[in-house]
Amino acid sequence: MAVSGMFLPGPKRMMSEIKQDTGYELGTGGLVFIGLYVLSLLLIGWLGHRAKRANTLEDHYLGGRTFGFGVLFLTLYATQYSGNSFMGFVGKAYRGGFPFLSAVVAMMAVVGGYFLFAPRLHRLSRRRRYVTLGDYVQDRFSLRILTVFIVLLGIFGLGNYVLTNLLALGKLAEVVSGGKVNFNVAVLLLAAVMLAYETMGGMRSVAWTDVTQGVILLLSLGLIAFALFFHLGGPASVATDLEAVRPDIWLPPDLNQNITWLSTALLFFFGISMYPHAIQRIYAARDENTLRRSLQVMAFMPLVTTLILVLLGVMAIAILPGLKGAESDKTTLLMVGRLVEEIPALVIMGPLLVAAVIAATMSTIDSALLAISSMVSNDLYRMVRPDASSAQLTGIGKMTSLVVMFLVVMLTMLLQDQTIWKLLEIKLEILAQVAPAVMLGLQWRRLSARAVLAGVLAGTAVAVTLKLGPSSKPYGIHAGIWGLAANFLVLLLVQLATCRGRTGTPLEDR
Secondary structure, X not given: OOOOOOOOOOHHHHHHOOOOOOOOOOOHHHHHHHHHHHHHHHHHHHHHHHOOOOOOHHHHHHHHHOEOHHHHHHHHHHHHOOHHHHHHHHHHHXXXXXXXXXXXXXXXXXXXXXXXXXXXXXXXXXXXXXXXXXXXXXXXXXXXXXXXXXXXXHHHHHHHHHHHHHHHHHHHHHHHOOOXXXXXXXXXXXXXXXXXXXXXXXXXXXXXXXXXXXXXXXXXXHHHHHHHHHHOOOHHHHHHHHHHXXXXXXXXXXXXXXXXXXXXXXXXXXXXXXXXXXXXXXXHEOOHHHHHXXXXXXXXXXXXXXXXXXXXXXXXXXXXXXXXXXHHHHHHHHHHHHHHHHOXXXXXXXXXXXXXXXXXXXXXXXXXXXXXXXXXXXXXHHHHOOOOOHHHHHHHHHHHHHHHHHHHHHHHHHOOOOOHHHHHHHHHHHHHHHHHHHHHHHHOOOOOHHHHHHHHHHHHHHHHHHXXXXXXXHHXXXXXXHHHHHHHHHHHHHHHHOOOOOOOOOHHHO
């Protein structure tokens, strides 16, 4: 689509007038808007606390299993698309160009992963009263060491998730405040707000904030899409400048790149679908039909979310050349700043986009934090204190949230120069190793607990060894996928060797 004369000058003029950008800075009104938005989340947390029906694990961590279609869809959406998406995905697209469009397929593959197990797991969770991923693993396999190991993998993945999103928040605050708000101060303040509303209302508060955040995400993406296609003219109008700045972007992918694309899709399929906080949302659905409808709509959301963000990053290559490393994670804000300068009518776009990134990031952090606290209290502490009451377990969970947030905030301050995408990959490499226990465990009635344990141990060892080695993607394949291959292979070998071993009673027969 060519840029019409009725619009402001397109990419070629923008290329000729490029100045060094330090970021998109909000004015006083914009900062006040963001401040009021963040404070409103505390009000929602308080309302969630007032709506609590009982001081039980189910009510605190699953919102009483009452989420209808609107709440369930928006909480899944706001959790799935986070600061990783708005800043990490755009930064990765800026560095990698059009080939990163494979991320759209990868995000759609995630929903395919859910459909393999989510409906059946939801039915079991209603009947067996699961609260965490660990509840299912222990109930299915009756092997405590397996449950503990999978819970620890989940906690590691979630801790990494909190870390990457706190990085996004800190970078965002520094840019939009023009350096007035220090990275560390921003992380500390926003972490305190999330802790407050998450501990007050649990999953109910988290889901209600997700509804607000999901709506803001969709509105901001609509404005970005408008700017991309009606002002910049879409990718076609930037093609000439892209060729001048990055001629390699038009080269056809080689075999190694194609393999890496497939590896990324598999990593998303097996890794993201194992997010413990997403599994808790499966449990929280009001009924199976509500869950299916929400997932059906979620299958199309990469086309209006990931695709738009990837195009934003690619088009930024010609408009904002020269961003390096972690600096490219600021691409979204730099592009918005440029667009707001050229289209004054979109002045609301800046504050709304910033609110959207904050919303997406906080919705993911609070969900991950809630899942960590539930796994520590329900799966680990209750193993030591099986007679603990629900009130005691909930209290332990809240204390866990405080400790985990403190530790991750400290780590975030040390790793603020890392790219978000690199940290995202590490998390998925590990979480993917949980997939056989869930996906095969639900379908294979005679699957042995020992086989699953051997598989997940072998897969994790291979993934970690390769990730720490000189090449984390041998032959273009992610370390986590090599680990998953070892996981499945060892699982099958042990299953064949010990087919008369412990299998666990099929859940349908209990």
